[in-house]
Amino acid sequence: MYRINKKENHIREVKQKKFSDLGFSERNHLQEWIAKNPKVLGEDLLIIQKEYQGFNDTRERLDLLALDKSGNIVVIENKLDDSGRDVVWQGLKYVSYCSTLTNEQILRIFQEFIDSKGLDSLAEDLINEFLENDGDLDLNSGDQRLILIANNFRKEVTSTVMWLLNHDIQIQCFKIIPYQVEEEYFLQIDQIIPLPEMKEYIIDANKRQKEKKELNKSKSKTYETLVEFWGALKSKLKEEKFDLIDHIKVKKTWYIGRWYGRAFYAFCIGKKAIRIELYMDNDHDRLLITTLEKYKSEIEKDFGNQLVWQIKENTKATRVYVEASYREFYESPGGFSKKEYWPEMMDWYVKNMKLFYSATKPYWDKVENELK
Numbered sequence: 001m002y003r004i005n006k007k008e009n010h011i012r013e014v015k016q017k018k019f020s021d022l023g024f025s026e027r028n029h030l031q032e033w034i035a036k037n038p039k040v041l042g043e044d045l046l047i048i049q050k051e052y053q054g055f056n057d058t059r060e061r062l063d064l065l066a067l068d069k070s071g072n073i074v075v076i077e078n079k080l081d082d083s084g085r086d087v088v089w090q091g092l093k094y095v096s097y098c099s100t101l102t103n104e105q106i107l108r109i110f111q112e113f114i115d116s117k118g119l120d121s122l123a124e125d126l127i128n129e130f131l132e133n134d135g136d137l138d139l140n141s142g143d144q145r146l147i148l149i150a151n152n153f154r155k156e157v158t159s160t161v162m163w164l165l166n167h168d169i170q171i172q173c174f175k176i177i178p179y180q181v182e183e184e185y186f187l188q189i190d191q192i193i194p195l196p197e198m199k200e201y202i203i204d205a206n207k208r209q210k211e212k213k214e215l216n217k218s219k220s221k222t223y224e225t226l227v228e229f230w231g232a233l234k235s236k237l238k239e240e241k242f243d244l245i246d247h248i249k250v251k252k253t254w255y256i257g258r259w260y261g262r263a264f265y266a267f268c269i270g271k272k273a274i275r276i277e278l279y280m281d282n283d284h285d286r287l288l289i290t291t292l293e294k295y296k297s298e299i300e301k302d303f304g305n306q307l308v309w310q311i312k313e314n315t316k317a318t319r320v321y322v323e324a325s326y327r328e329f330y331e332s333p334g335g336f337s338k339k340e341y342w343p344e345m346m347d348w349y350v351k352n353m354k355l356f357y358s359a360t361k362p363y364w365d366k367v368e369n370e371l372k
Contacts, residue, residue, distance in 0.1 A: 223252035275323035
C-alpha cells in the first residue's frame with residue numbers, strides 16, 4: 001500500500017504491521033471493531049452475541065455469533081496475526097454446536113446480549129427489523145456459515161477450506177492487514193476465499209456437482225435393478241425350457257438378446273412399455289427385412305396378432321416388434337422398477353417371445369437363404 005502526496009506528486013510506502021507490534025489484541029480490539037461494524041465483512045450481519053459459551057457439556061467459547069439476511073447462523077472466528085493450525089476444526093465445532101439452535105434459543109441469546117449493553121429493546125423486534133420480516137420468525141432453517149479472520153492463513157488451513165468449499169460447506173476467509181503512518185492506523189480487510197467474483201461460480205459448480213452425484217446414484221440403482229430383472233427373466237426362461245438367452249451374460253443394459261445370423265432377437269425395456277423384437281441395424285439388413293415383410297400375413301397369422309414393422313428410410317435401425325404398455329400391468333406410473341409386477345411382465349415376455357420366435361424364425365431362415 002502507498003500513500004499519495006498530491007501536493008508533491010509523490011507516493012510513500014505504507015508498510016504493513018503486525019497487530020502484536022501495534023499493541024492490538026484479538027478480544028479487545030479486532031472483535032470489537034467487527035462487532036460494531038460487521039459490514040466490513042461485505043454484507044449486512046446482525047451480531048447477536050460475543051464470547052458465546054452456552055454449549056452443553058463444553059466450556060468452549062466462540063468469538064462472534066451473528067445472523068445473516070436469510071436468518072441463518074454465522075459463526076465468526078478471529079485469529080489476529082496467525083490463523084493457527086486448528087482454526088477450521090475449531091470453527092466447524094462451533095458451527096455444529098449452533099446448528100441445533102431454535103428460534104427461542106436464538107432470541108434468548110440475543111436478548112442477553114442486548115441487556116448486557118444496557119439497551120431497552122426486544123430481541124424479536126430487532127431481528128424482525130433486520131430481516132424486514134412481517135411474519136413468523138424462521139431462524140437457522142438453512143445452512144450455517146463460518147467466517148474466519150486472520151492476518152496470515154497457514155497452508156493447511158487454506159487447503160482444508162478449499163476442500164470444504166468444494167463439498168458445499170459455507171465458509172469464508174478474510175485477510176486483515178494493519179498499517180501505521182505516523183500516528184494514524186489503517187486496516188485493510190479482503191475476502192480471499194472464495195474470491196468475491198468466484199462466489200456465484202462456486203455455488204453453481206457445487207450445485208451441478210451435487211446434481212451429478214444424485215444422477216449417478218440414481219443411474220447406479222437403475223443399473224442394479226436391470227441386472228436383477230434380466231437375471232430373473234433368464235431363470236424364468238430356463239424354467240419354461242426356452243433357451244434363447246441361456247448363454248447370454250446379464251449386463252446393465254436396457255435390452256438382452258441373441259444373434260441368429262444377421263437377426264437379433266431381443267427383450268427390451270422402454271420408457272413406457274416393454275417389447276420383444278427382431279432387430280437389424282444397416283442397409284443390407286434392411287433388404288432382408290423388406291423381403292421378410294412379404295411374409296407378413298403368414299407371420300402375423302402364426303403369431304396370432306398384428307406386429308409393428310418399422311422399416312423406414314434414413315434410419316439406423318429396422319425392426320419388427322410387439323410391445324405392452326406398463327399400464328397393462330398396473331395403473332400407476334413407475335416403469336419396470338415396480339418389482340411386485342415383474343411376474344406378470346415376465347409371463348408376457350415368455351409367452352410372446354415363444355410365439356414371436358416360432359412365427360418369424362422359419363421365414364427369416366428362408367429369406368436369408370434366398371438372398372445369399
